[in-house]
Amino acid sequence: MRAFNRLVRSKWSEWEEGRGKAAAARQDEERKLLERQKALLEWLTELGLEGLHSCLIREGVDLNTLQYISEADLERMGVSLLAQRRQLLAAVKTQNLYLDLTARIKSLEAENDEMREAHAAQGHSLTGTTASLAEMHAEAERLSRNLDAESERSDRLDRELRASNDELRGTRLQLEKAEEKAAAFAADVDQLLSQLHSTAAGQKDAFKEMRSLIEREGLSLQGDIRALKAGERPPPRRMSGVRRQSSGDGGRRLSTDGGVRPSVVLMAPQPGSSVAAAPGVAGAAFSTSQPNQS
Numbered sequence: 001m002r003a004f005n006r007l008v009r010s011k012w013s014e015w016e017e018g019r020g021k022a023a024a025a026r027q028d029e030e031r032k033l034l035e036r037q038k039a040l041l042e043w044l045t046e047l048g049l050e051g052l053h054s055c056l057i058r059e060g061v062d063l064n065t066l067q068y069i070s071e072a073d074l075e076r077m078g079v080s081l082l083a084q085r086r087q088l089l090a091a092v093k094t095q096n097l098y099l100d101l102t103a104r105i106k107s108l109e110a111e112n113d114e115m116r117e118a119h120a121a122q123g124h125s126l127t128g129t130t131a132s133l134a135e136m137h138a139e140a141e142r143l144s145r146n147l148d149a150e151s152e153r154s155d156r157l158d159r160e161l162r163a164s165n166d167e168l169r170g171t172r173l174q175l176e177k178a179e180e181k182a183a184a185f186a187a188d189v190d191q192l193l194s195q196l197h198s199t200a201a202g203q204k205d206a207f208k209e210m211r212s213l214i215e216r217e218g219l220s221l222q223g224d225i226r227a228l229k230a231g232e233r234p235p236p237r238r239m240s241g242v243r244r245q246s247s248g249d250g251g252r253r254l255s256t257d258g259g260v261r262p263s264v265v266l267m268a269p270q271p272g273s274s275v276a277a278a279p280g281v282a283g284a285a286f287s288t289s290q291p292n293q294s
Contacts, residue, residue, distance in 0.1 A: 033062075067092055
């Protein structure tokens with residue numbers, strides 16, 4: 001029961017609220033209608049046709065719907081005078097033209113305001129563009145100067161590169177000549193080393209032969225010395241193929257007749273020398289060499 005009562009009260013409140021809204025809407029419509037009727041009366045009064053207000057109101061005509069009224073409609077509504085009908089239609093036409101012109105003027109004013117704003121924006125943009133163009137022009141001049149400097153630097157580097165290439169070619173030619181000389185020198189060195197090796201081998205054999213001869217002669221001389229110390233006469237030794245040669249320092253040189261081997265030179269000790277001269281051989285300088293066996 002309580003729920004039903006609440007529901008009834010809720011529906012009653014909605015109905016009352018709806019009635020109130022409807023009443024408010026009707027009042028608003030009535031107020032607007034009165035305003036339109038008042039505006040129509042003022043307009044007719046300006047034309048001197050205020051007597052037509054009642055018949056127009058009776059048919060629900062206002063300023064917004066008056067533009068759709070024809071002469072036959074006016075005649076049917078009781079406007080019997082032709083002059084009033086034509087005056088009213090002419091005023092409606094003029095009113096329509098005025099409204100169109102007013103709307104057109106407002107539209108043009110709005111377009112003019114937009115164009116002014118756009119012009120102002122373009123002015124600001126043009127100012128910024130001019131500044132940007134000036135900066136770009138300055139940047140282009142700077143880049144042009146840098147390009148000229150780089151071009152001069154490139155030309156200088158090209159000249160230096162050509163000079164370096166010429167110097168490199170000269171150095172390469174000198175290097176080739178040096179390599180040719182080094183090759184020739186290496187060949188000469190190889191030839192000299194070959195000659196030295198062959199000469200060293202020959203001298204080695206000669207030195208071996210000399211050493212053997214000196215050892216034999218030394219043994220023979222030791223025997224002669226021992227014989228002299230014993231008071232005996234040493235037996236004569238036969239030196240076949242040995243001939244004496246005079247040396248430039250006053251001594252005597254003995255060498256074989258038939259060979260090219262180097263001779264052994266025995267020099268007498270000089271005064272003050274620590275080597276004691278053997279008896280019978282002091283003051284003598286001679287050399288012997290073994291005859292060739294061929």
